[in-house]
Amino acid sequence: MSTSPGNLTRLERQGRTPALLVKKLRSKFAGPFELSVGSGECAAITGPSGSGKSLFLRMIADLDPNEGEVWLNGRERASVAAPEWRKQATYVSAESGWWADTVTEHFPANSRQEVANLSTLLGLRGDLLDAPVGQLSTGEKQRLSLVRALSRNPPVLLLDEPTGPLDEESVNRVEGLLQQRMVSGTSILLVTHDPNQAIRLGHRRYRMMAGHLETA
């Protein structure tokens, strides 16, 4: 892994490889960005609407055209096929997307038990899995799209306002589950509008201002 000596992050100085390392990442609309997130850490990003928070997450997931380097556990993104990369650094959008009629069709057939367990942890009724997507509330869709990503166990989660439309009880459940995942080594890049959530979850906090990342 190539690093310029003057540009070492705290983790690198300690001799640890950061799980996620972003270098000179930029697109037509935002950047350049520098960031590193250690294994089991959460970097929380706040900032006004339209400042480029979602764009930043989408660039890391390689969903929009961009330039620069992103490293994941010592492997550079360009050396990994795009689908494989997105399985490792999974983006969960603020507005969940669905492509089939019923909820259960969106999960691998062999993951049903795990999906049911995760759903229970997030306070979702068990029968929702067999429901048509059209009958779900916004909050249910949001939590199920998080379950969809979590059930695939990616080492890095890129979460775009995962608790936006949720009530306090559900927010607590989601945060609890994310804390658990971090303990078992998952790294999280979290975009949130709630500064208190950034404090509760973020090991490090950043603020996005007009396409640039500042330490909060």
Add this chain to the structure above:
Amino acid sequence: MTPILLTPFDISVAASLIVLDAVLSIWLRIRLHRQLTIAAARMVVQLVAIGYVLKFIFTLNNPAATLLLILVMVLVAAREVAARPERRFKGHSNLAIGFVSVGFATFVTAILALTTAIRPQPWFDPHYAIPLAGIILGNVLNSASLSLDSFLGSVRRERPGIEARLSLGDSYREAIAPMVRDAIRRGLLPIINQMSAAGIVTLPGIMTGQILAGLDPLEAVKYQILLMFLLSGGSGLAALAVSYLAAWRLTDERQRLRLDRLV
């Protein structure tokens, strides 16, 4: 039975029906008489012009001239395919996709028919090649524009679902497959309807034309059946080509959904 040839007088009698339409339009204040007159005049000029062009090319009996005329026809059809969809690619991609898919489908089916079923001597005889290409083009144009319109519309609408699949590690091909399937299905519907209705609801044009020209109805029917098969083949190829080309144009080497390439 020999074909009954029309005199200018016969045609002017029929033209009086256009005058009747125009009078009705003025009388009932439908305000279509201007458009109607212009359309009728355009039709006459265009058809007479193509009549002379065909006559000229038939006398040349030259494969290059035949090919050139067919290419011009393909280009005009491609423009129609490019212009129809509500959503369009930036730049000339729509036209390029239309040209390649319409040209490919038309050439494959026309050459197949000319070299196997119809077999004129020589096989590129413009008497056969040009009308055949024209009929195939008309249908292929319809299929290609319906498929392209359906594909671009549904991809735009289904963007959150497609990107959710990409985010979870599905390949672009997997994520886009349902839209490609729907687009191809959409392009094949008109020819399926046409085949189902043939002979019951409608007497297809070629068959009618050949019967009017004095051919035995059963011989005319054989021609029509051959043509329907050609048209369904052409429609299928065009729908397939246009959908896959549009899908390919909407992604890049990192399997992203590139809606920024649409206007």
